[in-house]
Amino acid sequence: MNGSLFEPRLRDGDYIPRFFAYYYKQWHDYTMSYHDHHSTEIMYMISGFCRVDVQTGENVEESITLRKGEFIMLDAGVPHRLVVEGEQPCRMLNVEFGFTEGVRVGPSIRQMAAEEQEVTTLMSRPFPYLVLSDPEEVYYALKSLVLELDQRKEQPGAMAEMLFMQLLVRIARLREEAERSNTQQTDMYIKRCIEFLHLNYDRDIVVKDMAAAVNLHPGYLHRIFKKHTGQTLTAYLTMLRMDKARMLLQQTDIPIQEIADYVGVASRQYFHMLFKKHTGKTPVEYRSAVERNVRNYAEEDGS
Missing domain, CATH: 2.60.120.10 (Jelly Rolls)
Known part of the structure; x- marks a missing residue:
């Protein structure tokens, strides 16, 4: 045989x-x-x-x-x-x-x-x-x-x-x-990369910056990140930035036109497009909805 x-x-x-x-x-x-x-x-x-x-x-x-x-x-x-x-x-x-x-x-x-x-x-x-x-x-x-x-x-x-x-x-x-050792090492690289993103989302960063932070080749980091998280590095960073933007719109009085800078998106027009794609609302619509909910809650609590 x-x-x-x-x-x-x-x-x-x-x-x-x-x-x-x-x-x-x-x-x-x-x-x-x-x-x-x-x-x-x-x-x-x-x-x-x-x-x-x-x-x-x-x-x-x-x-x-x-x-x-x-x-x-x-x-x-x-x-x-x-x-x-x-x-x-x-x-x-x-x-x-x-x-x-x-x-x-x-x-x-x-x-x-x-x-x-x-x-x-x-x-x-x-x-x-x-x-x-x-x-x-x-x-x-x-x-x-x-x-x-x-x-x-x-x-x-x-x-x-x-x-x-x-x-x-x-x-x-x-x-x-x-294989167990490789899995543990991969987990470590992914954890370090995610920490880097959470610490640097406000900056203009690209994949090669993320790879350099964990000492890996950009292509290899991209592959293991996608396999481990189900998302590309760019998609994860965008999600993180939009979540931060949503928090800032909801919990601060930072002017809407400045939020893009706070989350590392250079173009305000591009930020508006990303935010609507992520939440279904424009930044203006999102903050208005938050303020409306706050007023309704205050009125109900006062009654």
């Missing part, structure tokens, strides 16, 4: 790993041709650094720089190539594996996934490639597996299967930890 970890049959039947290639290799000033495998491949960076180019779609290419202690896991059928430039060599450990039907001594992939929720999550969320930084847990499992395979060349036994299951669990758990 296909060597992809995302093959549905792995979750329905009983399959065990099948190993196609496993080797250490030191690369120096080398550019590999694009190729793909019927198997899943793990490329672990032991020392130095290199670049892996991956074709994730038609005319879509992504480049990943791997450094010591990082690894990339490539799904079956994904075109990729290794590029090593400069004088410094890089040393890697590669393992290519697929799956075959049956059960020996250890658990099948399906049975392991039933015991480990992280493995189930990993197998049910396909990716063309996965890059993770390893605290040496994956490397320990990977090199133990390769050593066992070298010693049992003819027929890898139960030990190789168990070491592979350990490797799979460690990768799945590491991915969960990385």
